[in-house]
Amino acid sequence: MIHTQSKKEVSRRRFLKGTAAMASAAATAGILEAYQQPTPTIPETWDKETDVLVIGTGFAGLSTAITAKDAGAEILILEKMAKKFEGGNSRVSGNMWWTPTNHTEGLEYIEALCHGLTDKECIQALAEEMMQLNGWLEQLGIKPTRLGFFEPEHPELPGSGCVRTWNNDGISAQGKLWIPIRDQVEKRGIEILYETTARDLIQSPKTREIVGAHAVSGNSSISIKARRGVILTCGGYENDPRMKWDYLPVKPAMFLGTPGNTGDGIRMAQKIGADLWHMTRLSCLIGFKAPEYEAAFWVAFLSEGFIFVDKYGRRFVNEAGIEIHEYYQELSHFDIGKMEFPRVPLWAVFDEQTRRRGPLSRGTAGYNRDLYSWSLDNSAEIAKGWILQGKTIAELASRISTDPKALEETITRFNRHAKAGKDEDFGRPREDLRPLEPPFYAIQLWPALINTQGGPRRDKESRVLDPDGKPVPRLYAAGELGSIWGYLYQGACNIGEALVFGRIAGKNAAAEEPWS
Secondary structure (H helix, E strand, O other): OOOOOOHHHHHHHHHHHHHHHHHHHHHHHHHHHHHHOOOOOOOOOOOEEEEEEEEOOOHHHHHHHHHHHHOOOOEEEEOOOOHHHOOHHHHOOOOOEEEEOOHHHHHHHHHHHHOOOOOHHHHHHHHHHHHHHHHHHHHOOOOEEEOOOOOOOOOOOOOHHHEEEEEEOOEOOOOOOHHHHHHHHHHOOOEEEOOEEEEEEEEOOOOOOEEEEEEEEOOEEEEEEEEEEEEEOOOOOOOOHHHHHHHOOOOOOEEOOOOOOOOHHHHHHHHOOOOEEOOOOEEEEEEEOOOOOOOOEEOOOOOOOEEEEOOOOOEOOOOOOOOOOEHHHHHOOOEOOOOEOOOOOEEEEEEHHHHHHOOOOOOOOOHHHHOOOOOOOOHHHHHHOOEEEEOOHHHHHHHOOOOHHHHHHHHHHHHHHHHHOOOOOOOOOHHHOOOOOOOEEEEEEEEEEEEEOOEEOEOOOOEEEOOOOOEEEEEEEOOOOOOOOOOOOOOOHHHHHHHHHHHHHHHHHHOOOOOO
16 A cells, blocks of 8 residues: 655655754754864963962852862952942842751752752752851851741742741841851952953863963953862853843843853853753843843832733733742743744733832842932833823823733723622732723833853762763852752742852862862
């Protein structure tokens, strides 16, 4: 019997064959390109020398430097940004952290958050050291004070009852944790080179050891010898458009933190053969991107009188039920027919009562907090054109370039549900429902990154690993660069992990035998 193939089947087979061929060719080209990357040679003379070279001044870099210095090593820190903007995301974050009440549940909860994407030895090391973290901070003069929220952020997960969140002396944000830790670096006399960007790691061609780094300071290139080791603590890739487009599940995404996080550490690690992990993982809020500012402004509402709509004026979610650090999961819906993310950007539509309730963006965290103060009633932002206004729904629809009929239907339906006290579409709770009354306002919102978690894979000793799982000698990493968080984000989780693995990296790097 002769079987005939439909045109669709023939097309499908050709597509699969062609795709396989292209993938093979691309992989070969990528391998060749990697091998053809010039490897920086060991200089005959060095511009600077130290025992341990730390790249970055966030929580991971500072805890690394303190620990290694206290172990007797000489330390040099490179900071890409100017001094007034040092500290990366750490300085402009909420400055909160969490610890478990007991090791067993802590291990269970962290494993659940990582969802099989992080090896158990790393999780074990984190859980153990988190139990000791508050004691170490107290030695630095910090007063861990229990917060009482994000306890936990994911109560449905096993072990979640162990979560306790903390800030320093009852104050969050404002650098309240970062500043006293930074002061300890100053107290120890550790040198920091500002406006100095690390570009390449220097690797011994014989032993594979990382023996230093090349950096750029102003118009000068400098080589720095690290006798014991190099520690990458230079953040993620929130401000690298290409990496974000390649790796993130929602596109495009803005960022809330430092503009200095452009994936430098990832590229340096790739060049010397490091493996990568968790590249698609992120912590994501929503924010407004003003053209005058590099970073976005985090936006949150203080009143029930608002809804979210997509590009077409359609409501798509229970606005009060979104996990605060997981906004991307609601925004990453992709319309194959239109080849677009219809919820990126989204529009928040709200009313006069909400407008007067308080600022949509509060300066507690984020890079813009010291650059701009949002007006208390949002009137300044209306005058700037950041917030758009319409006396009627049709007028507002015109201002935001969406279908007036669709927006009218959306708001009418929502108001009907709010008056009835039951959201029949998305289950928004009765206490979070209130009809929207004219005049109407709208602000354009984007996925806004707190941070990314991806970077060089590391082990429980903070050593960077190659694709075969072998440590790259004398190279360590800590912080959000290659963070262990594999899937979900628990509020305040990155800071504790940065401090823990920073300390581990500092201890181990300082213990390396110097090379000559």
